[in-house]
Amino acid sequence: MIQLFHVTKHYEGCIALSDLTLRVEKGECVLITGPSGAGKTTLLKLIFGAEFPDDGQILVQNRNIARLRSTDIPFLRRTMGFVLQDFKLLPHKTVYENVELPLIIRGLSSFDAKRKVSESLRAVGMDHKRATNTSVLSAGEQQRVCIARAVVNSPIILLADEPTGNLDPELTYEITELFKAINARGTTVMLATHNRQVVEQINGRMIKLDCGRLLTDQGTIS
């Protein structure tokens, strides 16, 4: 599903990832941990095609991201869901419109869209705020809308970057269960987190990064 071969990514004056080789099978759930600035976000961004590696190859669904034409990237992205660390919700739109957007982009019929959006908003407990502007939501609420948007179109791959950083323990539990359920339906999940609770609850394969290096890679598909 996802394969990285000797991937290196430099930024001005800092190495975000160095010589990383990794293989994630279809239907796996992988946790990525590591201290602040270890390269977790960079890793996820590379898989999503939001950054390009300086060196090495990245295969996602058997396509080489580094060689993909820029016009093909949107279509690859439509098969993935992404929960960003800084949310990236459209600020002038309501919760509903934000979650609906990936469906509009895919050209889904209005009827189908309505059902799917409501479903995923309910799953993260944000259905009661569907008509609210996202810019006025609390941080935890924004994070949940983000998760709803990522899962609304049943993606083949779900990438989540610190998805519970602004959530209380109870919600963290529920959201983690949601990720587990999505994974159980066959979606490949990669989850960057600092949260011990999440790590314990998922209890699956865990990759540990430090300063852009792969430190440990424990456990496989449970």
Added chain:
Amino acid sequence: MIQLFHVTKHYEGCIALSDLTLRVEKGECVLITGPSGAGKTTLLKLIFGAEFPDDGQILVQNRNIARLRSTDIPFLRRTMGFVLQDFKLLPHKTVYENVELPLIIRGLSSFDAKRKVSESLRAVGMDHKRATNTSVLSAGEQQRVCIARAVVNSPIILLADEPTGNLDPELTYEITELFKAINARGTTVMLATHNRQVVEQINGRMIKLDCGRLLTDQGTIS
């Protein structure tokens, strides 16, 4: 130091705080917890003068915030430090410039400023990235710069909103220790958090909010 009398804050279609009465003494360290959307951020924003209450009175350092002229607010703010949940760093400036800014605004001499900025950057472990643009930092790094900026001018009151949401357990420990040290020097600290580790480590007075209501208020100055 900080007193709230029957404070109520409505937003369109939702009550963020209702009839809250609270008293925080000088030198106290208060933890604010509660589920997502409980009103923690709103409470801190009211104390900081970034929002105004619909009803009730707020006294900060014996000044009534609701009655303060808008030209006086900047001067009140200069005595406070604020760590925001969404960081709010100036994106086109370096780490150093961001932390220096509160000092420039206060008109501090260049020599003093240099020392203070370096000190607080070292405290959060971001001194090695002082020349980096804040927009390219990882989330945890941004959060730490935010903390450095809040403490650089030894504020009388320090308000921190989820300051460890993007930090790994080790850094969370260190930052929490930093807050404790600042509190020990006489600064009043109010800290909104979901993190059990932080709650246990500080082990002080804890306020629990839910749906804008004060649920519990346990413990006093330890």
Added chain:
Amino acid sequence: MKRLMYLLREAMRGLRINRANTIIGIITTAFTIASFGVFLLLYHNVRTITGSLQDQIQVIIYLDDAITNQDKSALELALKKETHIESHTFLSKEEALQDFHQQFPEEAYLLEGIGDNPLPASFIVTIAPAPQASSHVSTLATQVKTLSGVEHVRYSQDWVERVTLFSSYLEIGALSVGIILSLASVTIISNTVRLAFLARREEIEILRLIGATGTFIAIPYLIEGAVLGALGGGLSLGLLRGGFEIVRDNIRDLSWVGGVQASINFFPIQMSVMLVMAGLILGCAGSALSVYGWMKIRT
């Protein structure tokens, strides 16, 4: 359907939300197109005026008072054979005197004291408008001068050349100004749209992350640019019309250029429509320029 609706709604929202930006865009476009329009209007009118002036290039052949009827018929025959001549009329001594009284009533006293009519009879020859009209005039003049019974031939060589020269000057001027201002228009609109763009940079980034194609992202901006440009073009038309009316009224009031006033005209309707269309196309082009330019930089 849903997608189309979304794109249209986005374009309208863009115009509404960035109202300041929209208004600036329209105003700058209007001003640029209007400055171009002023030249176009000037050119348009000078063309028609010089056209009608060139229609009236005349050679006046004054006849000897003692001309024989035979010489007169010979001269008339010669004029008829000349291909560059459009028409000719005969003006007798009496008609000439009448004309003089009519045209210069104040100077009429000049001729009062003199018993005899001092004005000669003449042929007034109108040259057919042609690119080389002025050279035809001079050859005709030298030919006719040699005929017997002709006292004097009058035509204004420089005046004809001057009109032709001015007309060609204006043509070059209008063309170059037109090109420069078109470029300016595209630049200004492109900058305006780029600003709208910068203001919504994050939105675009988010859309890309969700998997929107470049076209999907660009369309609202292209629509915005087109609407901006068209409105700017319309406004410029209004400005031009207003300015034109003021100028015409003043000219009429003062009746300084008496002969000319009748022929000052606004653009015909097709040209007006074309001006608005030009705004629309420039707006779209400006948008495209900045949208695609910007997208190229970003992944």
Added chain:
Amino acid sequence: MKRLMYLLREAMRGLRINRANTIIGIITTAFTIASFGVFLLLYHNVRTITGSLQDQIQVIIYLDDAITNQDKSALELALKKETHIESHTFLSKEEALQDFHQQFPEEAYLLEGIGDNPLPASFIVTIAPAPQASSHVSTLATQVKTLSGVEHVRYSQDWVERVTLFSSYLEIGALSVGIILSLASVTIISNTVRLAFLARREEIEILRLIGATGTFIAIPYLIEGAVLGALGGGLSLGLLRGGFEIVRDNIRDLSWVGGVQASINFFPIQMSVMLVMAGLILGCAGSALSVYGWMKIRT
């Protein structure tokens, strides 16, 4: 010191980073000021031209050929006493003929056949320039007409009135256009700065959170506005100068308005400086408008 440095650096950074915005701002300001400048230039020149034309209001008194020397001296005395008259010169019959030959060489044949010189002697009277000059002219004319030995008095009543009218029209026109365009300038600059503002909205919010005063936040924008306006004013001066040279060259080339060309002039240096200063002040005002307007809304 450090604060001042910071504010200046911020202003420069604003101009540099929002380069598109800056350029648009300068161009729009330049265009607006230039459009105003065109009117000012026109007004300036028409003022000087009509001024010099009004200097030359003349009344021509044609004398009877049979005038006695006594009548002539009486007439001259009367002219000398008249206060509105600036100067008068006598033109004898011979001089009149010479003048005619010089001025209308082509029409000279008109007078050839006639033995006697048909042109009368005349006094050419120049009226002192004054607001009521045209009324003085007509009263003078009626007075002089009754004197013996005067055959005819000629003056162009309408022409004088026309010049006065045109001059006052232009004054009103320039004033109203000036006011409208000044408002437009302020609006455009204010919008431009507001855009710069919107683009940096978050920065301002952050500064407020850190405890910056309104003044501290506003100063860089005010400097930006002033620089923008001044550069716009300078550019407009350049545009005007360029346009002016082109127009003057064309006028000279064509020598259509021969008498006028000498008196077409660009602004004097003080007026140029004032134009740039106007840009600066408008820029600053526009900035202030949008900065303070915006800050009022926000806490």
